[in-house]
Amino acid sequence: xxxxxxxxxxxxxxxxxxxxxxxxxxxxxxxxxxxxxxxxxxxxxxxxxxxxxxxxxxxxxxxxxxxxxxxxxxxxxxxxxxxxxxxxxxxxxxxxxxxxxxxxxxxxxxxxxxxxxxxxxxxxxxxxxxxxxxxxxxxxxxxxxxxxxxxxxxxxxxxxxxxxxxxxxxxxxxxxxxxxxxxxxxxxxxxxxxxxxxxxxxxxxxxxxxxxxxxxxxxxxxxxxxxxxxxxxxxxxxxxxxxxxxxxxxxxxxxxxxxxxxxxxxxxxxxxxxxxxxxxxxxxxxxxxxxxxxxxxxxxxxxxxxx
Amino acid sequence: xxxxxxxxxxxxxxxxxxxxxxxxxxxxxxxxxxxxxxxxxxxxxxxxxxxxxxxxxxxxxxxxxxxxxxxxxxxxxxxxxxxxxxxxxxxxxxxxxxxxxxxxxxxxxxxxxxxxxxxxxxxxxxxxxxxxxxxxxxxxxxxxxxxxxxxxxxxxxxxxxxxxxxxxxxxxxxxxxxxxxxxxxxxxxxxxxxxxxxxxxxxxxxxxxxxxxxxxxxxxxxxxxxxxxxxxxxxxxxxxxxxxxxxxxxxxxxxxxxxxxxxxxxxxxxxxxxxxxx
Amino acid sequence: xxxxxxxxxxxxxxxxxxxxxxxxxxxxxxxxxxxxxxxxxxxxxxxxxxxxxxxxxxxxxxxxxxxxxxxxxxxxxxxxxxxxxxxxxxxxxxxxxxxxxxxxxxxxxxxxxxxxxxxxxxxxxxxxxxxxxxxxxxxxxxxxxxxxxxxxxxxxxxxxxxxxxxxxxxxxxxxxxxxxxxxxxxxxxxxxxxxxxxxxxxxxxxxxxxxxxxxxxxxxxxxxxxxxxxxxxxxxxxxxxxxxxxxxxxxxxxxxxxxxxxxxxxxxxxxxxxxxxxxxxxxxxxxxxxxxxxxxxxxxxxxxxxxxxxxxxxxxxxxxxxx
Numbered sequence: 070x071x072x073x074x075x076x077x078x079x080x081x082x083x084x085x086x087x088x089x090x091x092x093x094x095x096x097x098x099x100x101x102x103x104x105x106x107x108x109x110x111x112x113x114x115x116x117x118x119x120x121x122x123x124x125x126x127x128x129x130x131x132x133x134x135x136x137x138x139x140x141x142x143x144x145x146x147x148x149x150x151x152x153x154x155x156x157x158x159x160x161x162x163x164x165x166x167x168x169x170x171x172x173x174x175x176x177x178x179x180x181x182x183x184x185x186x187x188x189x190x191x192x193x194x195x196x197x198x199x200x201x202x203x204x205x206x207x208x209x210x211x212x213x214x215x216x217x218x219x220x221x222x223x224x225x226x227x228x229x230x231x232x233x234x235x236x237x238x239x240x241x242x243x244x245x246x247x248x249x250x251x252x253x254x255x256x257x258x259x260x261x262x263x264x265x266x267x268x269x270x271x272x273x274x275x276x277x278x279x280x281x282x283x284x285x286x287x288x289x290x291x292x293x294x295x296x297x298x299x300x301x302x303x304x305x306x307x308x309x310x311x312x313x314x315x316x317x318x319x320x321x322x323x324x325x326x327x328x329x330x331x332x333x334x335x336x337x338x339x340x341x342x343x344x345x346x347x348x349x350x351x352x353x354x355x356x357x358x359x360x361x362x363x364x365x366x367x368x369x370x371x372x373x374x375x376x
Numbered sequence: 377x378x379x380x381x382x383x384x385x386x387x388x389x390x391x392x393x394x395x396x397x398x399x400x401x402x403x404x405x406x407x408x409x410x411x412x413x414x415x416x417x418x419x420x421x422x423x424x425x426x427x428x429x430x431x432x433x434x435x436x437x438x439x440x441x442x443x444x445x446x447x448x449x450x451x452x453x454x455x456x457x458x459x460x461x462x463x464x465x466x467x468x469x470x471x472x473x474x475x476x477x478x479x480x481x482x483x484x485x486x487x488x489x490x491x492x493x494x495x496x497x498x499x500x501x502x503x504x505x506x507x508x509x510x511x512x513x514x515x516x517x518x519x520x521x522x523x524x525x526x527x528x529x530x531x532x533x534x535x536x537x538x539x540x541x542x543x544x545x546x547x548x549x550x551x552x553x554x555x556x557x558x559x560x561x562x563x564x565x566x567x568x569x570x571x572x573x574x575x576x577x578x579x580x581x582x583x584x585x586x587x588x589x590x591x592x593x594x595x596x597x598x599x600x601x602x603x604x605x606x607x608x609x610x611x612x613x614x615x616x617x618x619x620x621x622x623x624x625x626x627x628x629x630x631x632x633x634x635x636x637x638x639x640x641x642x643x644x645x646x647x648x649x650x651x652x653x654x
Numbered sequence: 655x656x657x658x659x660x661x662x663x664x665x666x667x668x669x670x671x672x673x674x675x676x677x678x679x680x681x682x683x684x685x686x687x688x689x690x691x692x693x694x695x696x697x698x699x700x701x702x703x704x705x706x707x708x709x710x711x712x713x714x715x716x717x718x719x720x721x722x723x724x725x726x727x728x729x730x731x732x733x734x735x736x737x738x739x740x741x742x743x744x745x746x747x748x749x750x751x752x753x754x755x756x757x758x759x760x761x762x763x764x765x766x767x768x769x770x771x772x773x774x775x776x777x778x779x780x781x782x783x784x785x786x787x788x789x790x791x792x793x794x795x796x797x798x799x800x801x802x803x804x805x806x807x808x809x810x811x812x813x814x815x816x817x818x819x820x821x822x823x824x825x826x827x828x829x830x831x832x833x834x835x836x837x838x839x840x841x842x843x844x845x846x847x848x849x850x851x852x853x854x855x856x857x858x859x860x861x862x863x864x865x866x867x868x869x870x871x872x873x874x875x876x877x878x879x880x881x882x883x884x885x886x887x888x889x890x891x892x893x894x895x896x897x898x899x900x901x902x903x904x905x906x907x908x909x910x911x912x913x914x915x916x917x918x919x920x921x922x923x924x925x926x927x928x929x930x931x932x933x934x935x936x937x938x939x940x941x942x943x944x945x946x947x948x949x950x951x952x953x954x955x956x957x958x959x960x961x962x963x964x965x966x967x968x969x970x971x972x973x974x975x976x977x
Binding site: 085088089092096097099100101203207208210211212213214215216219220222223227309310311312313314315317318321322332333335336337339341344345347348351352355356359 | 391491494495497498499500501502503504505506507508509510511512513583586587588590591594595596597607610611613614617618621624625627628631632635636639640643
């Protein structure tokens with residue numbers, strides 16, 4: 070059952086990736102101006118532009134152009150960056166580990182903090198703890214990444230001189246960007262954990278479990294917890310999209326040389342080949358995260374695979 | 377639900393009342409901003425650059441070009457709120473309509489609309505917005521368009537899910553039997569039932585759009601200088617964080633309070649209309 | 655007389671919600687003795703389930719116990735220590751719920767949901783619990799290998815069998831069955847009843863059968879308590895009460911059943927609607943619907959009176975209605 074679900078879900082992911090590639094392909098072509106010129110540095114000569122036009126097949130129908138494009142992508146050829154003068158693939162590969170470190174660490178820490186807070190708030194609905202948790206969540210949801218990042222630097226670097234504001238290095242460098250990036254995610258997860266727990270605790274099967282003489286503490290931490298985890302995992306999947314957008318801002322502000330900062334630089338440098346490929350790579354990463362999230366969810370909730 | 381109960385809950389809900397009052401306050405301030413601003417928000421005065429708050433009539437100080445921050449803040453609020461208003465209205469109308477059609481007619485129409493919305497959902501909103509803005513170039517029109525393109529799916533999903541529930545209800549069948557047209561049924565029978573979740577989503581999206589717009593403006597892809605926006609004011613101030621922190625704090629606090637107000641409002645609404653609440 | 659297993663005295667429960675206050679139980683007195691099977695009958699909203707949940711100290715959110723005492727084997731349930739309470743729930747008393755579609759946790763296997771009782775109360779390890787759960791599944795007519803299946807892989811009737819298997823797992827002294835067949839198809843109902851009858855003989859536990867189906871009571875129970883608007887209004891042996899119902903409400907309930915044999919009388923319905931727990935009438939709660947209502951009935955709550963050796967009724971006229 071689970072295996073068949075994996076296959077089905079993999080198939081859906083391939084379709085999504087196909088659509089993303091079409092969008093990335095279209096991106097260069099909806100822009101005003103000559104697509105070939107856009108893929109080249111401003112200093113390119115007429116001959117170079119002409120050669121690029123031939124390479125992209127601009128004289129051929131759109132579907133041929135797409136096949137040429139996707140063929141290159143599948144072979145790992147993402148084109149040449151106009152500003153870096155090297156292959157786009159290698160630039161992205163260089164920057165990728167930094168982003169992976171930042172995002173993975175941030176997601177992990179914010180889940181470890183927010184899931185317990187949300188669950189406890191749900192159990193103690195209406196209490197002071199609940200109110201504070203909701204406040205924590207609502208403020209987090211309303212915190213613009215831009216503002217939070219600058220404030221973090223102002224308080225912890227400029228005023229208190231506790232943590233470095235810019236650059237990469239040891240764990241000290243990771244703290245501020247991770248808090249900035251993780252707070253909105255933690256806020257959403259807290260809310261979901263809370264409302265999920267409240268909903269679950271209203272269910273008959275929880276009363277039934279309590280009627281079996283299972284201690285409340287175990288009902289909360291084991292039985293109701295597993296049910297409450299389903300909406301939490303789902304919201305993590307949805308939030309990762311917002312989260313990756315936040316990474317662009319956070320990496321830019323904290324000079325974290327990852328993919329997000331690269332995206333901002335590429336836009337500034339009008340390096341369209343790079344922008345196009347970054348869109349493709351980030352969207353593909355997002356699709357992959359959603360795939361993983363769904364597989365985890367299906368593992369928790371057997372109803373998903375039984376449908 | 378009974379009107380009296382809703383009103384009782386509204387008054388009792390701290391989140392709703394706070395959000396509602398602050399949101400109304402922010403909107404009024406922004407409407408009245410030309411009357412309240414005591415300086416020209418775009419006029420440079422290099423002699424007055426980086427003045428601390430309170431000096432020479434600059435309530436919140438001046439920026440690196442000597443422009444009055446208070447006046448820029450007020451003018452920026454007009455842009456932020458107006459853009460959010462236009463984007464949310466357009467996205468809500470388009471998304472809800474497509475969602476209604478998709479859920480009501482089903483079949484191929486549904487598949488097509490759902491596939492399109494899936495594509496947009498499969499790309500992180502800000503990333504897509506950045507890519508499109510980079511390609512099309514920056515302008516307020518492009519900004520609004522990009523924000524609509526990246527947010528209509530929220531309403532579409534919401535409307536569709538609700539239609540699927542409502543579609544098979546007896547009152548809809550009854551209308552169909554009586555020969556009412558599809559459009560008529562959609563607008564008079566189904567739509568009224570989704571106004572509550574729609575209102576909650578609109579309120580939350582309002583805050584969300586303000587934040588995304590701020591991020592884009594911060595990255596230089598939204599509202600362009602010298603027109604003030606909270607996002608580009610924070611970007612300006614970032615460089616002067618050590619010497620003139622007010623340049624960042626003023627727009628940041630304004631941004632936070634506004635978004636918080638709309639989120640409180642949306643949350644309060646959800647609470648007030650919660651059918652499961654006893 | 656056998657030992658008293660569960661004794662409920664003057665139990666009053668109120669539910670307070672934002673919209674209204676509802677008096678669910680208004681002085682319930684009920685005793686179940688060892689080895690006895692008691693049917694608790696009444697319309698929806700009469701307070702049957704609330705009585706059962708209160709006995710386990712599991713009133714849902716918003717429910718307050720205003721007054722009364724509940725004793726399990728002489729021990730005050732409200733004053734039990736945490737350990738005593740946990741030992742009572744699931745071990746000494748177990749409960750089967752009304753809706754098998756909602757009373758099994760969808761994200762745990764049925765084996766886990768039976769096994770958790772065994773691990774909690776019998777101290778079995780995972781493997782032993784699995785083996786025992788498998789045996790219990792076979793007992794209720796489900797193949798043991800389905801231990802690792804999830805509730806969604808079973809039909810409603812099968813799920814109720816799982817619920818019953820978990821209910822009898824620890825061989826409880828009292829089994830509370832809260833309308834165990836109401837949510838099921840008629841044919842499935844009969845199967846579940848057969849199963850319960852069989853298990854009742856095998857395990858010789860006491861049974862509190864909550865239902866609105868009089869047929870089930872006559873099949874499974876010796877005693878019957880009739881509930882109306884949060885009070886027990888008639889109590890006695892099934893034979894007594896069914897052959898000679900004294901309370902006008904009980905008469906109405908029995909009169910609303912078609913007879914298969916003998917003279918076909920006209921079916922009688924009870925006039926009016928069930929008392930609203932938010933606005934209970936003064937005096938006898940049934941008086942607005944009672945054709946024998948007197949002035950006294952409107953003002954005062956009648957006491958329970960004994961009409962025969964094992965037959966009690968809560969009515970001023972003791973169930974004597976001439977003319």
